[in-house]
Amino acid sequence: MSDITSLYTPSEAWDELLKKRRNYVRPMAATWSGAHQELRATARYGSFWKRNGKAKIHVPLAADIASVSADMLFCERPRFSIYDDKTEKSESAKQTRLDEIVRKNGLYNKLHEAAELASAEGDVFLKINYDQDARDYPVLMVVSTESALPEWRLGELVCVHFFTLIKQERDGTRYWRLYERYEHGKIRSGVYQGDSGSLGTEVPGMLEELGLEEELTLPVDLIAAVQVFNMKPSRIRNSPDDNGRSDFEGQRDQLDALDEAMSSWLRDIRLGKARLLLPVEYLRKRPDGMFSGDNKYTWEFDEDVETLVALNIANDKDMSITPSQFQIRSEQHAKTVETLIRNIISMAGYSPQSFGLDIVGSAQSGTALQIREKKSYTTRGKKINYWDAPLEHIMTALLQLDRAIYHTTGIHDSDRVQVEFPDVLTSDIGTVASAVSMLHNAQAASVETLVKMQHPEWSARLVEDEVALVMREYGVASPEAIIEDGDLHIPARQEGGGGES
Numbered sequence: 102m103s104d105i106t107s108l109y110t111p112s113e114a115w116d117e118l119l120k121k122r123r124n125y126v127r128p129m130a131a132t133w134s135g136a137h138q139e140l141r142a143t144a145r146y147g148s149f150w151k152r153n154g155k156a157k158i159h160v161p162l163a164a165d166i167a168s169v170s171a172d173m174l175f176c177e178r179p180r181f182s183i184y185d186d187k188t189e190k191s192e193s194a195k196q197t198r199l200d201e202i203v204r205k206n207g208l209y210n211k212l213h214e215a216a217e218l219a220s221a222e223g224d225v226f227l228k229i230n231y232d233q234d235a236r237d238y239p240v241l242m243v244v245s246t247e248s249a250l251p252e253w254r255l256g257e258l259v260c261v262h263f264f265t266l267i268k269q270e271r272d273g274t275r276y277w278r279l280y281e282r283y284e285h286g287k288i289r290s291g292v293y294q295g296d297s298g299s300l301g302t303e304v305p306g307m308l309e310e311l312g313l314e315e316e317l318t319l320p321v322d323l324i325a326a327v328q329v330f331n332m333k334p335s336r337i338r339n340s341p342d343d344n345g346r347s348d349f350e351g352q353r354d355q356l357d358a359l360d361e362a363m364s365s366w367l368r369d370i371r372l373g374k375a376r377l378l379l380p381v382e383y384l385r386k387r388p389d390g391m392f393s394g395d396n397k398y399t400w401e402f403d404e405d406v407e408t409l410v411a412l413n414i415a416n417d418k419d420m421s422i423t424p425s426q427f428q429i430r431s432e433q434h435a436k437t438v439e440t441l442i443r444n445i446i447s448m449a450g451y452s453p454q455s456f457g458l459d460i461v462g463s464a465q466s467g468t469a470l471q472i473r474e475k476k477s478y479t480t481r482g483k484k485i486n487y488w489d490a491p492l493e494h495i496m497t498a499l500l501q502l503d504r505a506i507y508h509t510t511g512i513h514d515s516d517r518v519q520v521e522f523p524d525v526l527t528s529d530i531g532t533v534a535s536a537v538s539m540l541h542n543a544q545a546a547s548v549e550t551l552v553k554m555q556h557p558e559w560s561a562r563l564v565e566d567e568v569a570l571v572m573r574e575y576g577v578a579s580p581e582a583i584i585e586d587g588d589l590h591i592p593a594r595q596e597g598g599g600g601e602s
Contacts, residue, residue: 224345
C-alpha cells in the first residue's frame with residue numbers, strides 16, 4: 102500500500118501506537134479497569150501497588166468518575182437536526198431518515214460508551230463502516246484510543262490509523278490484525294501477521310476473505326473518522342499534541358493512596374476478629390485422627406457441643422482462657438478515605454454532590470442544586486465544547502454516505518447535521534414559572550420566548566401552536582391574524598384545531 106497523506110507506514114504507526122499505550126494510556130486505563138496485574142505493572146516504583154503483599158483492595162473510584170462524566174454528557178439525549186445551505190432547519194423526510202439512522206445505530210448508547218472511554222483514556226475515536234449486503238444504513242463505531250493513532254496537520258485531522266485484533270493463537274505467539282487508514286475520501290486496509298509487540302508482515306488474500314478491499318474510495322470527500330478529546334491540554338510532560346487529558350491524569354498517586362487506605366482499613370477488620378488464647382488440652386482430637394495409630398493428632402474446638410466433654414488435662418496446667426481482640430481504627434480510616442475521595446473528585450473537575458456526598462435528606466430546589474453542583478456543570482460545559490464539532494462532522498459524514506451509498510432521496514450535498522446538547526440545569530417548575538411571570542410583567546420578553554422557556558424541549562411547530570393558543574385565549578392578535586374590514590380573523594390550521602374568531 103502506498104502512503105500519500107500519511108507520515109507513517111503501517112509498521113511505524115503500530116510502533117508509535119505502542120509507545121502511546123505504554124506512556125500515556127495504560128497507566129490511566131489501569132485505574133479505570135481495576136485489574137490488579139495492570140495496576141502493578143503501571144505503578145510508580147515504591148508506591149503501594151509496587152510493594153509486595155497479597156491482601157490489596159482496589160477502590161473503583163476512577164470507574165465511577167468516568168461513569169458520572171458520561172452520564173452528565175449524555176444522560177439527556179442530544180438533538181440531531183439537518184440544516185441546508187440556508188441554515189434553515191429541515192422538517193422533511195430527510196430528518197426522518199436521520200432519526201432512523203440514529204435509532205438503528207443505537208447511537209445514544211454508543212455515545213455514552215465513547216464518553217466513558219474518553220474520560221478514562223483522554224480521548225476516543227468514532228469511525229464509519231458500511232456493508233451494503235448486510236445493512237441498509239452506515240454503521241458508526243466506537244474505537245478506544247488504544248487502537249488508533251491520529252495524524253493532525255495545522256489543527257486538522259488528516260489521517261487515522263486503526264488496528265483491530267482479528268485472532269490470535271492460544272500460545273500467544275502469532276497475532277492477526279486488521280489495519281485501516283482513514284483519509285479524506287479513502288479507506289486503505291490490510292491484514293498483518295505478527296506477535297504481541299510487532300505488527301509483522303502483510304498477509305495477502307485475507308482481505309478478500311473478510312470481504313474488504315485494499316483501497317476503498319468513498320463517494321464523499323470527507324474523512325469518515327473523528328477524534329474526540331475529553332479535555333486538553335495534557336499535563337504529562339512531553340505529551341504529544343494529539344493526546345487528550347484523562348480525568349485521572351496526575352492523580353495516580355492519590356488513587357493508589359486511596360487503595361492503600363482502604364486495604365489498611367480492611368486489614369484492621371481482619372486483625373480485629375475476636376480470638377481466645379487457651380491451652381491445647383482444651384481442644385479435642387479430631388475423630389478422623391484418633392485411630393490413625395501414629396499418635397499425630399489434629400485438634401478442634403467444637404463450639405456447638407451441648408453436652409459435657411471429658412478432656413485429659415493435668416492439674417498443674419494453667420486453666421486460664423485469654424481473650425484477644427485488636428482495636429479497629431474505623432474513624433481514622435473513614436476520615437482518610439473520605440478526604441482522598443473528595444480531593445480526587447475535585448481534581449477531576451466535579452462537585453462532591455455529583456457522587457452522593459454532602460447530600461442532606463431534605464429536598465432542594467433546582468436553583469440550590471445548581472449552585473451546589475456548579476463545578477460539575479462547568480466541567481460538562483467544557484467537555485461539550487470538545488464534543489460539538491467532531492460529533493457534527495461524523496454525523497454529517499454519516500448522512501452524506503447514506504445519501505451516496507443507499508441513494509436516500511431528498512438529501513443534498515449542502516445538508517449538514519447540527520447537534521444540540523440539552524440543558525441539564527433543569528429548574529423545577531416553580532422556579533421557571535416565577536422567571537416567566539417576572540419577564541411577562543416587565544414586558545421584557547415575547548410570548549414565543551416565554552413559551553420556549555417553559556418548554557425548551559418542544560419543536561418550533563409546537564411552540565408556534567402554543568403561542569397562537571395563548572394569544573387566542575387572551576384576545577390578542579396572533580402572527581397569523583388577518584384583519585379584514587376592521588374585523589380580526591385567525592385562520593384555522595389544515596390539520597384541525599382552531600377556527601375563526
